[in-house]
Amino acid sequence: MTTRAHAQNPLPQSRHIATEIPGPLSAQVIARRKEAVSAGLGMAFPAIITRAEGAIMEDLDGNRIIDLGSGIGVVNVGNANPAVVSRVTEAVQAFTHTNFTTAPYLGYIEVCEALNELTPGTFKKKSLLQNSGAEAVENAIKIARHYTKRQAIVVFEHAYHGRTNLTMALTAKNMPYKDGFGPFANEIYRMPMPYPYRYEGNAATMAADALADVTHKIEKEIGADRVAAIIIEPIQGEGGFIVPPKGFLPGLSEYATKHGIVFIADEVQTGFARTGNYFAVEDENVVPDMIVTAKGIAGGLPLAAVTARAEIMDSSHVGGLGGTYGGNPIACAAALGAMQAIREEKLVDRAREIGKILHDSLTAMAAKYSVIGEVRGRGAMQAIEIVVAGSKDPNPAAMATVIKYCQARGVLILTAGTYGNVIRFLPPLVISDELLKDALGVLDEAFASL
Numbered sequence: 001m002t003t004r005a006h007a008q009n010p011l012p013q014s015r016h017i018a019t020e021i022p023g024p025l026s027a028q029v030i031a032r033r034k035e036a037v038s039a040g041l042g043m044a045f046p047a048i049i050t051r052a053e054g055a056i057m058e059d060l061d062g063n064r065i066i067d068l069g070s071g072i073g074v075v076n077v078g079n080a081n082p083a084v085v086s087r088v089t090e091a092v093q094a095f096t097h098t099n100f101t102t103a104p105y106l107g108y109i110e111v112c113e114a115l116n117e118l119t120p121g122t123f124k125k126k127s128l129l130q131n132s133g134a135e136a137v138e139n140a141i142k143i144a145r146h147y148t149k150r151q152a153i154v155v156f157e158h159a160y161h162g163r164t165n166l167t168m169a170l171t172a173k174n175m176p177y178k179d180g181f182g183p184f185a186n187e188i189y190r191m192p193m194p195y196p197y198r199y200e201g202n203a204a205t206m207a208a209d210a211l212a213d214v215t216h217k218i219e220k221e222i223g224a225d226r227v228a229a230i231i232i233e234p235i236q237g238e239g240g241f242i243v244p245p246k247g248f249l250p251g252l253s254e255y256a257t258k259h260g261i262v263f264i265a266d267e268v269q270t271g272f273a274r275t276g277n278y279f280a281v282e283d284e285n286v287v288p289d290m291i292v293t294a295k296g297i298a299g300g301l302p303l304a305a306v307t308a309r310a311e312i313m314d315s316s317h318v319g320g321l322g323g324t325y326g327g328n329p330i331a332c333a334a335a336l337g338a339m340q341a342i343r344e345e346k347l348v349d350r351a352r353e354i355g356k357i358l359h360d361s362l363t364a365m366a367a368k369y370s371v372i373g374e375v376r377g378r379g380a381m382q383a384i385e386i387v388v389a390g391s392k393d394p395n396p397a398a399m400a401t402v403i404k405y406c407q408a409r410g411v412l413i414l415t416a417g418t419y420g421n422v423i424r425f426l427p428p429l430v431i432s433d434e435l436l437k438d439a440l441g442v443l444d445e446a447f448a449s450l
């Protein structure tokens, strides 16, 4: 690891437990949170963070916590990565905002150039910057409809695309994302998703069978020539790190091309080196017409993008796209810093190494603990599905016990899954082997304690 952000006073990259979690100081602030902040917001880890660097977060009570979530796949380059911090510091001193459609600046253009270059596809591409993943997904759909002059959007079971009105409609899971928040946008059609661990058909022909099922439904229930876009996460994130069977994504992309449908890859969680490629679609050489990015794009600052074939991005009339903050100059500087860090710290390769450590260690645990039903994922995006021993019945209670055990010992691990029984690992890609193994040791103890 190169020099860290807090050069004068670096945060030690080691776990340290000073108090119970939450400690007394965090507990006081959490009480204030309860009074001041909407109850609609969850709290996965009960500690007030005062500082973070690399793969360690420090709380108000002096506990040092290992971060295996990266703020939900955001700080892939590590928290407060020096390249991000130095570019942000420089940018914030230059100016804080103009609105790009009022008076443009270089950073926005450089981020678009970089995205057009880094995303798969040798055709001419253009980009648009927004603030959040959901906002970028909204724009992707809006642009695809305008370009195709069609309305129907195809989405999948277990999908997660955000929490705004349109993206709630795209998202599959009712509780907690949609319950009571309707009515939802129309012209959204949900298709079956091959979920290998729970697939009941013939595993050998799963991709082909699922594809036949999806395309049959599109033709019979919507009409292929009424479909504007197919949007899919190359590996489903919130749905539980569901990796589609080989051949499914290429088949879907081919079908979209054949019928003039815009194929959109939602790489908000899978993008930016996470899976051991810059983008997850590269694993099967899938070239989407359009790709949505956010989360890992800017090392922690709010930024998101839509990148697509130039003719799609240019189909909108002037003024049809935009927004007040999209592509804010500070966030653009952060994105350029994050891309520099991915390149200089070779984080695409590092994601593969981390993936191997995670996968080997989790597979060894699965052999010992029969509540681990499956280990799956790609690169530094791995998950385990927790079941009732001897069955595939979801076991969210065992998962909660394991997570709690880890929390008390200063290891932050996120959950996911349609059935609320998946433990997912999204460590910062700058995490050291030692720190990762320390965290996995705690996880092993947690399973042993069940």
Ligand SMILES: *Cc1c(COP(=O)(O)O)cnc(C)c1O
Residues within 6 Å of the ligand: 131, 132, 133, 134, 135, 137, 160, 161, 162, 163, 233, 237, 238, 266, 267, 268, 269, 294, 295
């Ligand atoms: C998180 C996520 C989104 C939404 O991004 P926000 O920045 O939270 O709006 C969309 N798609 C996927 C795949 C995500 O993981």
